[in-house]
Structure formats: structure tokens, C-alpha cells
Amino acid sequence: MxxxxxxxxxxxxxxxxxxxxxxxxxxxxxxxxxxxxxxxxxxxxxxxxxxxxxxxxxxxxxxxxxxxxxxxxxxxxxxxxxxxxxxxxxxxxxxxxxxxxxxxxxxxxxxxxxxxxxxxxxxxxxxxxxxxxxxxxxxxxxxxxxxxxxxxxxxxxxxxxxxxxxxxxxxxADTALFTNHDAGKNPPVILSVGRFDDTKDHLTLITAFQKVQKAHPQALLKIFGTGKNFNACRRLTERLGLTTNVLLPGVATHTEIASEMAQARVFVLHSVTTADGDREGAPVSIMEAGASGLPVVATRHAGINDIVVHGETGFLTEEKDVNALALHLNLLLENPLVASRMGEKAHARINTYFxxxxxxxxxxxxxxx
The missing domain is CATH 3.40.50.2000 (Glycogen Phosphorylase B;)
Structure with a gap:
């Protein structure tokens, strides 16, 4: 040994x-x-x-x-x-x-x-x-x-x-910290966690959320993290008139993120391939969200394809597809039973494989x- x-x-x-x-x-x-x-x-x-x-x-x-x-x-x-x-x-x-x-x-x-x-x-x-x-x-x-x-x-x-x-x-995911909750019973909070860099395209996410907010005026998008694109995202929320609905709290502890996931309806991550070929590996935040019982809306990108089963534990879209991103987020906000069912399956999948x-x-x- x-x-x-x-x-x-x-x-x-x-x-x-x-x-x-x-x-x-x-x-x-x-x-x-x-x-x-x-x-x-x-x-x-x-x-x-x-x-x-x-x-x-x-x-x-x-x-x-x-x-x-x-x-x-x-x-x-x-x-x-x-x-x-x-x-x-x-x-x-x-x-x-x-x-x-x-x-x-x-x-x-x-x-x-x-x-x-x-x-x-x-x-x-x-x-x-x-x-x-x-x-x-x-x-x-x-x-x-x-x-x-x-x-x-x-x-x-x-x-x-x-x-x-x-x-x-x-x-x-640390399944002792990120535990199962019924996402369908939570308010219309969309959560995202990740560095504000080019592989996590928050600008497109915020643009898609504008469509969601028009259909669900009470919906909130919370994006935790920091990075080089943080200020650009803040300026976009101001330009789109979303400062009340899009919250950018900065960096949070692991325990604080677990608490946020316990209170959200859906987790979203819009990962993309950058101009210089950079790609994600397998985002742990998606695993943590699934462990917390959250359905996930994300892109068909790198290791995300291994984690999220489209139509079962969440939804996958093509990169930069604003309309599809908004469509799936709206569906989960409008159908709490679907969110609950997908979240339960996500929890089981993460505990078994991730x-x-x-x-x-x-x-x-x-x-x-």
C-alpha cells in the first residue's frame, strides 16, 4: 500500500x-x-x-x-x-x-x-x-x-x-454535501456556476434568459463565479434591463453553492468550443446539480454528453442556440412535475456513475x- x-x-x-x-x-x-x-x-x-x-x-x-x-x-x-x-x-x-x-x-x-x-x-x-x-x-x-x-x-x-x-x-460530486431535493417544489430560480471565461458562454445564456423572463417575469437567473468576462456580463444585463432578474453574486463557498442548489428549479451551463479550440472536460458543477436533484439544461459539448441524458435527466442543446436554450428552460419552469421527475433521475445517475x-x-x- x-x-x-x-x-x-x-x-x-x-x-x-x-x-x-x-x-x-x-x-x-x-x-x-x-x-x-x-x-x-x-x-x-x-x-x-x-x-x-x-x-x-x-x-x-x-x-x-x-x-x-x-x-x-x-x-x-x-x-x-x-x-x-x-x-x-x-x-x-x-x-x-x-x-x-x-x-x-x-x-x-x-x-x-x-x-x-x-x-x-x-x-x-x-x-x-x-x-x-x-x-x-x-x-x-x-x-x-x-x-x-x-x-x-x-x-x-x-x-x-x-x-x-x-x-x-x-x-x-460530493454526494454527502450535495443531497437530493425536489426541484419541482422550488421557486423559478435558474442557477449556473462557473468561471466567467470563454468556454462558459454566459453572454449567450443571459441573452436566452431575456426570452425566459418575458414569459416568466418572476424568474431569476443566478450565476456564481468570477473571471475575465464578468464585467461584460454585468453590462449586458444592464443593457437588456435584467438587473432585477439576473443576479451575479460572485464567488461562493462549496457549502453555499450546495444551499443554492437546494433552492433552485433548474441548473444551466452553456459551454462552448472557443476560437482557439479550448473545450471543457466534464464540468463538476453539472454533477453537483444532478446530485442535488436538479434537472440540467446544457450544451452537447465534451463530457457533458456523458453526464446528461437528453430528455431524462435534463436537456441538451447545440452551442449558441438561444431559442432552444430558452425553450427548455421555459419548459422546466412551466412544468414542475417534469422538473421533479428529471431531477430524481439526475440524482440517481450521479450517485451511480459520477x-x-x-x-x-x-x-x-x-x-x-
Whole structure:
């Protein structure tokens, strides 16, 4: 049994990566968290791999990044030394570029490396231009490659990953926190959760909601999150006269999101493929919504096709189809019994196939083989 596992994440506490924190919490072993970039700068509680004092905030980050950029081989030697000293027996790297940075450390130390691909790392043109040429070496070195969707599995194989190394294992919902509720009994609240970036096209969602609001003046659209497109969305709600009906509360805790889902009628996520090829993986927010008993309206996009069964646990539309998006949202607001029935089926599906418990058990099974 593996007693010491290194988990490598770009960020330590990013609000949109709760799935990584949940995995760390539930893995039945001692976990050493490495973080601070694709090539990690820190471990544990703000302790640095560098040969001089550094911090994970303010100027300390700048000097740490500068050193790692100027002397990456020397920096990797320090990480390898830590791994040997602490008796690390396996490395789990989140995101492909992180795996690229950790692969030579794996080779030098003989510690098995597992890599988790999540979305942009397999699709975005800029990311592939920078790291794609290194993926073949990564696929050779890695003992296992986790994929969060069936589409991504095919994508990784197309990029050169050996079929026998790719493990389909979507991240899951914490079903102890996100519990079943009767969506049909809730008020006409449409909920969405996600970063305000280009893959989550909130502008189209707000445009579609304008049609919904005309048919249901009391309906509310709540979109939680933040990001580069937040202000553009706020300006659009003002221009469309929807400031009373579209609420943009910003970032919320996991517990607060669970409470919001317990009080909503439907969950919506309008994911799209961006101009540079970026795509989602398998959005955990959709799994959390289903676990909460919410029907989901989303796009036929990437791993969403694995999670949502059209006409049973929710509805799927084509990307950018404003009319279809509004049509399905209206249907669920007008038919609470349909919302209840779909929500119940969504809850059962998530608990069976997309729970956090199932996700962590498969990670552990593969790493601890």
C-alpha cells in the first residue's frame, strides 16, 4: 500500500478546482501537496523547494518563479531530493503541462507518475503549441493517464497516448454535501456556476434568459463565479434591463453553492468550443446539480454528453442556440412535475456513475495497484 503520495496542482486553493481538494481529502494515504505553477514552487504550508526562503504570495512568488525559469534543472533536482527524502511512492499531476514538468523527476527518482487531464490541456491551441511536442514523452513515462470524458479519451489517444494507459475517470460530486431535493417544489430560480471565461458562454445564456423572463417575469437567473468576462456580463444585463432578474453574486463557498442548489428549479451551463479550440472536460458543477436533484439544461459539448441524458435527466442543446436554450428552460419552469421527475433521475445517475467517492476509489485502485 502506498503510504506517501505527492499530488501536484497548479494552484493551492483555487475556488473552481474544489474537485482536486476533495480528492486530496478523501485519498486514504498521506498526501504531499506540491503547488505554485506547472513546475511546483511550494509544498505543504507555504514551504519552498528553493534553496533560499520564498513565500507563495507577493514578491516571494516573483522571485521563486524567476529562479525556476532560469534554473529549471536545478529546481527539479530539489523537488527530486524532497521526494526521495520523504519517501514519495507515487506522483499524481493535475493537468498535462504539470505532468510534462514532473516527468523527468519521475524518471530520475523511479517514482511512478500519473497524469490527470481536465480540459484545456488537451484542446487549447496555445497549450498544445507549447507542450504538445512533449506529450509523447509524457505518455511514455507516465504509468497512467486519467481522462475526464469519453471524448477526451479519444483525443488523448489521438495525441499519442497508449490505449492501455488511458483511464476514463470523471471527477465526481460530493454526494454527502450535495443531497437530493425536489426541484419541482422550488421557486423559478435558474442557477449556473462557473468561471466567467470563454468556454462558459454566459453572454449567450443571459441573452436566452431575456426570452425566459418575458414569459416568466418572476424568474431569476443566478450565476456564481468570477473571471475575465464578468464585467461584460454585468453590462449586458444592464443593457437588456435584467438587473432585477439576473443576479451575479460572485464567488461562493462549496457549502453555499450546495444551499443554492437546494433552492433552485433548474441548473444551466452553456459551454462552448472557443476560437482557439479550448473545450471543457466534464464540468463538476453539472454533477453537483444532478446530485442535488436538479434537472440540467446544457450544451452537447465534451463530457457533458456523458453526464446528461437528453430528455431524462435534463436537456441538451447545440452551442449558441438561444431559442432552444430558452425553450427548455421555459419548459422546466412551466412544468414542475417534469422538473421533479428529471431531477430524481439526475440524482440517481450521479450517485451511480459520477460520485466523488467513485472517482477517488478508482484513482486509488490505479495508483495503488
Amino acid at each position: 502506498i503510504k506517501q503520495l505527492a499530488v501536484v496542482s497548479v494552484n493551492k486553493e483555487k475556488y473552481s478546482e474544489t474537485f482536486i481538494h476533495d480528492q486530496i481529502r478523501l485519498l486514504p494515504t498521506s498526501v504531499h501537496l506540491f503547488y505554485g505553477g506547472y513546475l511546483p514552487l511550494f509544498y505543504g504550508n507555504r514551504q519552498s523547494f528553493l534553496p533560499f526562503p520564498a513565500s507563495d504570495f507577493g514578491p516571494g512568488v516573483f522571485y521563486a518563479q524567476l529562479f525556476a525559469a532560469l534554473a529549471p534543472r536545478f529546481h527539479k533536482k530539489h523537488i527530486a531530493h524532497y521526494c526521495r527524502k520523504q519517501g514519495i511512492e507515487a506522483i499524481l499531476a493535475h493537468y498535462g503541462p504539470t505532468g510534462v514538468q514532473m516527468m523527468e523527476i519521475s524518471v530520475e527518482t523511479g517514482i511512478p507518475l500519473y497524469v490527470y487531464f481536465h480540459g484545456y490541456d488537451a484542446y487549447r491551441a496555445a497549450e498544445l503549441a507549447k507542450y504538445g511536442s512533449h506529450y509523447k514523452r509524457l505518455f511514455d513515462v507516465a504509468s497512467g493517464i486519467f481522462s475526464v470524458s469519453h471524448e477526451m479519451t479519444e483525443r488523448l489517444i489521438g495525441l499519442g497516448a497508449p490505449v492501455h494507459k488511458v483511464i476514463y475517470n470523471p471527477c465526481g 460520485s466523488l467517492k467513485r472517482n477517488v476509489e478508482l484513482i486509488w485502485k490505479k495508483i495503488n495497484k
